[in-house]
Amino acid sequence: MPETDFWARLASALPCIRSQAAARDQGAQYPDDELRSLVAAGLFAATLPISYGGLGFGMPGQSAEMARLFYQLGHASLPVARLYEAHVNALHLIFQYGSPAQQQRTAEDTLAGEVFALWVTDPPKGEALRLEDDHLQGAKAFCSGAGRATRALLTAETPEGIRMLVVPTNAARHIPSGLALSGMRAAITGEMAFSGIPAGPETWLGAPGDYLKEPVFSGGAWRGSAAALGGLGALLGLVRDELRGRGRDAAPQQRARFGQIAMAHEAARLWVAQAGEKACGLREPSADIVAYVNLARIAVEQLCMDALQATQRALGLSAFMAGAEAERIGRDLAAYLRQPAIDEVLDIAAAHYFATPLPGEFT
Ligand SMILES: Cc1cc2nc3c(=O)[nH]c(=O)nc-3n(C[C@H](O)[C@H](O)[C@H](O)COP(=O)(O)OP(=O)(O)OC[C@H]3O[C@@H](n4cnc5c(N)ncnc54)[C@H](O)[C@@H]3O)c2cc1C
Known part of the structure; x- marks a missing residue:
């Protein structure tokens, strides 16, 4: 898609995002329709490299486009911008550290409308998520898009250090909680449980320690x-x-x-x-x-x-x-x-x- 079409499509999606924001906040509702409209506008693929069907936003020389995109989304709805940011962050890490097969799969998933989350925060009380015998044990806290995002990039402890993994979220469980944030309610930030979910080498992203690598x-x-x-x-x-x-x-x-x-x-x-x-x-x-x-x-x-x-x-x-x-x-x-x-x-x-x-x- 040429870049000019992208901005025009984004401009036509923004009024709906803005007009829905109050109702989403009031009901603490995930912005399903808004995200669907952004997927349809090609927005979720904008950050993919051009060779994978994206626009390469956020790649060297393309920070201004990424800044403009985040500004416009944040202006219309901070929760939608937050959900989008997690997706972009996950894709960025997959294209930094993933194998060619993982990158190809991610591009296909993204173009098909899958929404990626980035769940890396361990629960304040209790144990950090860990990887044992190719299975996950434990939970993640403050997960935006909890129960709604369809793919997740996670961090888990292993004997070799912290490892990133990318998993489908259908087998994970959204843990109900009486606690809720007073702001960003539509981002649905909650706790997700992963115990028992298989996470073999095909789900591993990069090497242990990569997640914390600078810059x-x-x-x-x-x-x-x-x-x-x-x-x-x-x-x-x-x-x-x-x-x-x-x-x-x-x-x-x-x-x-x-x-x-x-x-x-x-x-x-x-x-x-x-x-x-x-x-x-x-x-x-x-x-x-x-x-x-x-x-x-x-x-x-x-x-x-x-x-x-x-x-x-x-x-x-x-x-x-x-x-x-x-x-x-x-x-x-x-x-x-x-x-x-x-x-x-x-x-x-x-x-x-x-x-x-x-x-x-x-x-
Ligand atoms: C809307 C929203 C959505 C989020 N979505 C996600 C998500 O999808 N995935 C995810 O992984 N995370 C998510 N997070 C969590 C986020 O990544 C952070 O973990 C969280 O925001 C930390 O906030 P905090 O203010 O409690 O941080 P803290 O780091 O606890 O900081 C609170 C205060 O304590 C100070 N402090 C920190 N450590 C120490 C210390 N050891 N000793 C003394 N003082 C200390 C800090 O400097 C600060 O002043 C989300 C957060 C928000 C607000």
Whole structure:
């Protein structure tokens, strides 16, 4: 499919995603129809290499397209963007570490509409998922698309180290839980049990230890930042519209708040563009890429949180009305920003820049 057709098809799928977002949030419903429309638009194959029938988004030189795609999805619905990001992440790892047969199968599955999940978080209490005698034992926590994604890339402990596997999800069990996230409800983030499921060598991806190899492990975080930026863009638009609509856009304090949100949006956009370029380009030493993307991740998180606070101050209680768009998007964004180990990530980046100048720093 030519790229221009792709953007046109995406543009025609977005209004439905946006208009369904409130109902999906309210019912904590998986966005089945929306994902189907994106599969039909060719979106789930966009990240496949061109030689496998995709558009090669996210490959070297194509980070801008990937950033644009995540921005637009995050703007329309952060849960849909999150589900899509997991799919892209899984495909990225399979095309990084998979055998030719695994890559071929993944491309065929993707073109046939299978949705991949990436379930790598072990339950906070209890044992990590492990591989024993070619069978899985244990569960994964915080699984987006739990019970709905049709393929999953998992990490499991083995005596040789942590190994990635790709399995169909039909034999796994969604564990019901009384606990639910307050935001990102439509991403259906739950616990999945895998005990007893066969996982022979044909399901193994790469070698033990590959999952944590840099710069791929940390570098991929830029995609989540790009999706979060889309959510920030949605808030920016809502503040603009609501302040204008209520005749409050001439108040200097409100203009200052709007200006703060606009600055946050632009700063985050620049971080995301640079981080994407570095993570996809792979032209620099691994440690430089990792430090930069880590810094970008924390910067975007902080900028989004600042913008969220300014939004709540600008709109007042209307940003807290159940059912209001700003309330839902704020809730989704706040939850989505909770990504692992922020202290450690900032620490690693800061340590790097103690020893190495920042890009553009003149010494
Ligand atoms: C909407 C959503 C969807 C998700 N979907 C998936 C999915 O599909 N698959 C998946 O695998 N995961 C998923 N996750 C989970 C995600 O990958 C992270 O595991 C999770 O978001 C971690 O969040 P946390 O804030 O609890 O992190 P934590 O890392 O626990 O951080 C919380 C705080 O504790 C600090 N901290 C961390 N470690 C330590 C320590 N050892 N000592 C002291 N302080 C510490 C951190 O710096 C931070 O300040 C999802 C998460 C969200 C929000």
